[in-house]
Amino acid sequence: MAYGPRLIQRDLSFDVNRGDIFVIMGGSGCGKSTLLKHMLGLIQPAAGDILYNGKSFTRADPASRDAMRRGWGITYQSGGLFSSMTVGENVTLPMQLYTRYSEAEIRDVVNYKLALVGLAGYQSYYPSEISGGMRKRAALARAIALDPDILFFDEPSAGLDPISSSLLDELIVQLKESIGATVVMVTHELPSIFSIANNSVYLDANSKTMIAYGNPRELRDHSDQPVVRQFLAREASAAAENAQ
Numbered sequence: 151m152a153y154g155p156r157l158i159q160r161d162l163s164f165d166v167n168r169g170d171i172f173v174i175m176g177g178s179g180c181g182k183s184t185l186l187k188h189m190l191g192l193i194q195p196a197a198g199d200i201l202y203n204g205k206s207f208t209r210a211d212p213a214s215r216d217a218m219r220r221g222w223g224i225t226y227q228s229g230g231l232f233s234s235m236t237v238g239e240n241v242t243l244p245m246q247l248y249t250r251y252s253e254a255e256i257r258d259v260v261n262y263k264l265a266l267v268g269l270a271g272y273q274s275y276y277p278s279e280i281s282g283g284m285r286k287r288a289a290l291a292r293a294i295a296l297d298p299d300i301l302f303f304d305e306p307s308a309g310l311d312p313i314s315s316s317l318l319d320e321l322i323v324q325l326k327e328s329i330g331a332t333v334v335m336v337t338h339e340l341p342s343i344f345s346i347a348n349n350s351v352y353l354d355a356n357s358k359t360m361i362a363y364g365n366p367r368e369l370r371d372h373s374d375q376p377v378v379r380q381f382l383a384r385e386a387s388a389a390a391e392n393a394q
């Protein structure tokens with residue numbers, strides 16, 4: 151991955167398995183968001199390929215790329231709701247764009263998805279009229295509108311207090327189970343990493359490559375890379391400090 155001549159990461163090779171909650175980890179500026187953007191096809195890799203279900207995404211023609219994208223739900227750090235539209239209209243949008251559902255069908259799906267994220271009855275509110283945590287959940291309802299196979303998140307709990315953030319984590323797990331999706335997320339939040347992720351990759355800014363790959367709990371205890379163990383042990387040391 152590179153921006154012009156500037157190399158960000160090289161020699162990345164990992165699999166995300168169906169049903170994983172997969173976390174992209176690493177220190178600030180190592181290239182986590184850049185990796186997510188590559189996986190979403192927003193940036194082309196300088197070299198190499200990204201495969202979905204064994205098929206090249208990077209080299210696919212535009213129509214095949216669009217078809218692959220249909221199966222994805224994406225939520226960005228800011229939530230990315232359209233502020234001039236109500237919550238209900240935001241969730242309606244992907245169905246208007248990509249399906250031939252009738253108005254009544256769309257209304258049913260909107261009600262159902264909002265109920266799944268705990269926002270039943272908030273259809274007619276504007277994003278500015280609800281809390282930050284609710285906006286994230288509304289964005290999640292929009293991301294799952296088309297029953298995606300893969301849900302991508304960039305820092306889902308950024309800007310939330312710890313309780314809202316852990317509720318969002320629980321919601322991600324519940325949704326993943328109810329719609330059977332695979333989850334790929336960038337996060338700094340250790341509670342999220344340990345409570346919900348079963349697989350991960352750690353990008354290192356110094357060596358500009360991945361230095362760990364696997365279950366984060368196992369990496370915390372057994373990684374042969376001290377920097378990875380330290381990164382993942384931060385939570386334990388913060389908890390010990392709080393207890394003093």
Ligand SMILES: Nc1ncnc2c1ncn2[C@@H]1O[C@H](COP(=O)(O)OP(=O)(O)OP(=O)(O)O)[C@@H](O)[C@H]1O
Nearest residue numbers: 153156158176177178179180181182183184185336
């Ligand atoms: N559009 C861009 N053009 C040039 N360089 C960029 C661009 N976007 C990001 N970078 C650089 O690439 C590197 C990786 O950025 P990226 O945002 O992917 O890191 P990150 O790990 O997600 O960081 P953080 O955890 O701080 O959000 C940084 O040094 C950043 O300055």
